Amino acid sequence: MTVPIDKLILGANPFEGVSYQSRTLSVQYQERFAKEENVAAVFEAAYNSGVRAITCSNTPNVIGALARFPKTKEMKIYPVIPNAYEYAMEASEKGVLGAVLSKAKGFSLYQKVRLGVRALSKIKSVLTKDVMDLLLELLDFEMQSFSKLNIGGVFLHGQLTDMALSSHNPDILSIFTDVIRDQFKTEPMLATHNFGVLLPQLMEWGVKVPIMAPFNSKGFMMKPTQAECESLAATSGYQIIAKKVLAGGRLSPEEAFPYLLDKRHDAVVVGIGSVPEAYHTFTVAKKILGL
Amino acid sequence: MEPNETKKVRTAVIGLGKLGILHMSVVNMIPRAELCAIADVNKGLAKYVEQAGIKAPFYSDTGKMLAEVKPDAAVLCTPPFANLSVSEQCLVRDMDLFTEKPLAHTFDAAKKMMALISGRKVVNATGYLFAHMGIYKRAKAILSEGTLGKLFRVRSGVYTSEVFSKKKGWLYDPEKAGGGAVINIASHLLYVLYWFFGTAKTVTAQTRHIYSDVEDAGSALLEFEGGIQGTLDVSWSVPGYRLPHTEITIEGDNGTMELTNDYLKLYLYKAHKTYPKEWLTIHKIDLPSTSRFEIGAEGLYEEDEDFIHRAADRGRPAVTWADAFEVQRMVEAIYRSAEAKTTIRTGDLT
Numbered sequence: 150m151t152v153p154i155d156k157l158i159l160g161a162n163p164f165e166g167v168s169y170q171s172r173t174l175s176v177q178y179q180e181r182f183a184k185e186e187n188v189a190a191v192f193e194a195a196y197n198s199g200v201r202a203i204t205c206s207n208t209p210n211v212i213g214a215l216a217r218f219p220k221t222k223e224m225k226i227y228p229v230i231p232n233a234y235e236y237a238m239e240a241s242e243k244g245v246l247g248a249v250l251s252k253a254k255g256f257s258l259y260q261k262v263r264l265g266v267r268a269l270s271k272i273k274s275v276l277t278k279d280v281m282d283l284l285l286e287l288l289d290f291e292m293q294s295f296s297k298l299n300i301g302g303v304f305l306h307g308q309l310t311d312m313a314l315s316s317h318n319p320d321i322l323s324i325f326t327d328v329i330r331d332q333f334k335t336e337p338m339l340a341t342h343n344f345g346v347l348l349p350q351l352m353e354w355g356v357k358v359p360i361m362a363p364f365n366s367k368g369f370m371m372k373p374t375q376a377e378c379e380s381l382a383a384t385s386g387y388q389i390i391a392k393k394v395l396a397g398g399r400l401s402p403e404e405a406f407p408y409l410l411d412k413r414h415d416a417v418v419v420g421i422g423s424v425p426e427a428y429h430t431f432t433v434a435k436k437i438l439g440l
Numbered sequence: 441m442e443p444n445e446t447k448k449v450r451t452a453v454i455g456l457g458k459l460g461i462l463h464m465s466v467v468n469m470i471p472r473a474e475l476c477a478i479a480d481v482n483k484g485l486a487k488y489v490e491q492a493g494i495k496a497p498f499y500s501d502t503g504k505m506l507a508e509v510k511p512d513a514a515v516l517c518t519p520p521f522a523n524l525s526v527s528e529q530c531l532v533r534d535m536d537l538f539t540e541k542p543l544a545h546t547f548d549a550a551k552k553m554m555a556l557i558s559g560r561k562v563v564n565a566t567g568y569l570f571a572h573m574g575i576y577k578r579a580k581a582i583l584s585e586g587t588l589g590k591l592f593r594v595r596s597g598v599y600t601s602e603v604f605s606k607k608k609g610w611l612y613d614p615e616k617a618g619g620g621a622v623i624n625i626a627s628h629l630l631y632v633l634y635w636f637f638g639t640a641k642t643v644t645a646q647t648r649h650i651y652s653d654v655e656d657a658g659s660a661l662l663e664f665e666g667g668i669q670g671t672l673d674v675s676w677s678v679p680g681y682r683l684p685h686t687e688i689t690i691e692g693d694n695g696t697m698e699l700t701n702d703y704l705k706l707y708l709y710k711a712h713k714t715y716p717k718e719w720l721t722i723h724k725i726d727l728p729s730t731s732r733f734e735i736g737a738e739g740l741y742e743e744d745e746d747f748i749h750r751a752a753d754r755g756r757p758a759v760t761w762a763d764a765f766e767v768q769r770m771v772e773a774i775y776r777s778a779e780a781k782t783t784i785r786t787g788d789l790t
Contacts, residue, residue, distance in 0.1 A: 167682075169702065170702060171703065172681075172687075172702070312461075313493075314469075315464075315466070316465070318493020319493075342734050343733055368729060371729070372733055372734055396725055
């Protein structure tokens with residue numbers, strides 16, 4: 150089954166202050182996008198360039214910008230969950246499980262109101278450290294932020310996908326895909342930084358969902374090798390959402406997008422750091438890729 | 441363990457905090473490793489391991505795990521205050537050991553750990569990750585080739601936005617952590633300085649408590665072999681650093697090198713081998729990938745793979761306990777200097 154996916158998707162890394170190029174740029178992003186209106190301005194530029202999809206975590210500035218952007222209802226949103234960075238920041242004080250538990254404790258109370266009886270029954274999972282239940286709770290909690298939006302599909306965060314891959318066990322991925330389909334009635338998708346390792350494993354497990362992974366002419370973050378990733382993309386039949394196409398900003402749009410012309414892919418995600426960059430990047434992308 | 445080209449290294453992961461989970465994931469992906477057991481004093485983690493689908497058995501008693509599973513090697517991700525006792529348990533069995541950094545929470549404990557491996561033919565490694573990152577390896581090569589000429593000075597700093605109030609946990613307990621930002625954050629930078637220039641001969645330092653019972657910031661003047669003057673600055677209590685950021689500037693009589701986590705920038709007065717006169721920037725993105733899998737951080741896979749492969753071929757890992765001990769010596773010098781308000785000669789620390 151082919152899942153409908155928007156061809157051009159606005160990514161959110163710059164909105165979270167992520168730059169692969171320099172700390173200077175990271176600080177610029179942090180400062181600029183601390184204001185929701187600046188995030189919304191990039192949404193507007195992307196919309197005006199014909200982009201109708203956004204992928205993001207539930208970071209407050211992005212969620213706030215989605216709330217204030219007048220055309221949000223016309224945009225498909227592809228949440229990336231859980232928000233791994235937030236948990237990682239708390240993990241040094243509380244441990245990984247502690248970070249998750251503290252979040253879970255907070256939202257269990259919150260969910261008493263939002264989710265009613267179902268949430269109350271789940272409090273047990275917090276006390277027993279039942280990982281699978283906790284994962285479900287995290288999905289529930291984070292999806293609340295996106296509940297009023299037009300969801301195109303939900304990505305499992307790359308750290309979680311790759312962690313599940315390293316356990317050589319399909320259960321976590323199966324639970325994720327089942328819950329997203331059954332409970333949230335949308336399409337599960339996987340983000341990864343290890344495309345060429347993940348895909349053979351997914352084929353063995355019989356898990357077939359769209360995959361978001363780095364694809365760029367520099368081979369940046371294409372594991373285990375650029376050649377293996379390209380070969381699998383060409384032959385596997387999986388739907389592929391290419392990210393890091395600009396190689397973390399080392400390639401201009403004019404240099405980057407021609408690489409995709411002979412590579413099998415279904416969609417492209419690009420993070421944008423400013424309004425002019427949005428107009429330039431998406432104009433070039435549409436022209437080169439014929440969108 | 442005898443050299444064997446095909447035998448897998450049966451490896452236990454001890455300690456299942458943030459880094460333990462990452463190392464467990466990485467070890468489980470290294471073809472020459474067999475993740476044979478996991479140990480953590482927190483019994484509640486047994487369910488996590490089981491539900492995460494990890495096939496290796498979980499033990500809440502490390503001694504019992506070692507006796508029953510008999511691993512060839514272990515990756516220690518215990519808090520540093522536990523490293524000495526856990527290492528003792530492993531080394532009586534002549535196991536190869538990787539310890540996360542720092543080697544120990546105190547200089548005394550680190551000395552005892554060095555005594556434990558003295559005379560033992562065990563492979564020992566420590567988790568100073570920068571040794572496995574492409575941009576730092578390139579910087580080391582540039583220095584080793586003499587590109588900057590005679591070296592004069594090095595300025596360095598490491599910063600992260602992590603502590604802005606009093607926090608709980610062993611990391612902020614002086615007895616258990618052995619210190620704060622210096623031992624936990626700046627030790628990575630001290631490793632790089634040691635790797636590039638050797639152990640500092642003298643250290644003059646100040647530390648500052650802002651929110652914590654351990655120091656939240658510190659700075660030091662360092663003097664290295666050959667008269668290279670250095671500065672180091674660290675804080676985990678400054679805003680704007682969503683991830684730890686390291687910056688190093690090295691000055692020599694043929695130019696300068698600015699080195700960060702993302703790039704290195706050379707300015708040379710005269711071209712040297714393949715490096716041109718004046719400016720050249722090398723981004724980490726432009727360097728070839730050296731790992732087949734990545735999780736958590738660049739270099740983590742290479743770090744564990746290096747340990748596993750050296751355990752198999754009985755070679756010397758990139759960062760040994762002896763290297764980590766020299767870092768510990770500089771950390772100790774910083775703490776002693778800050779306390780005594782005087783310059784410390786690291787050679788006097790025995």
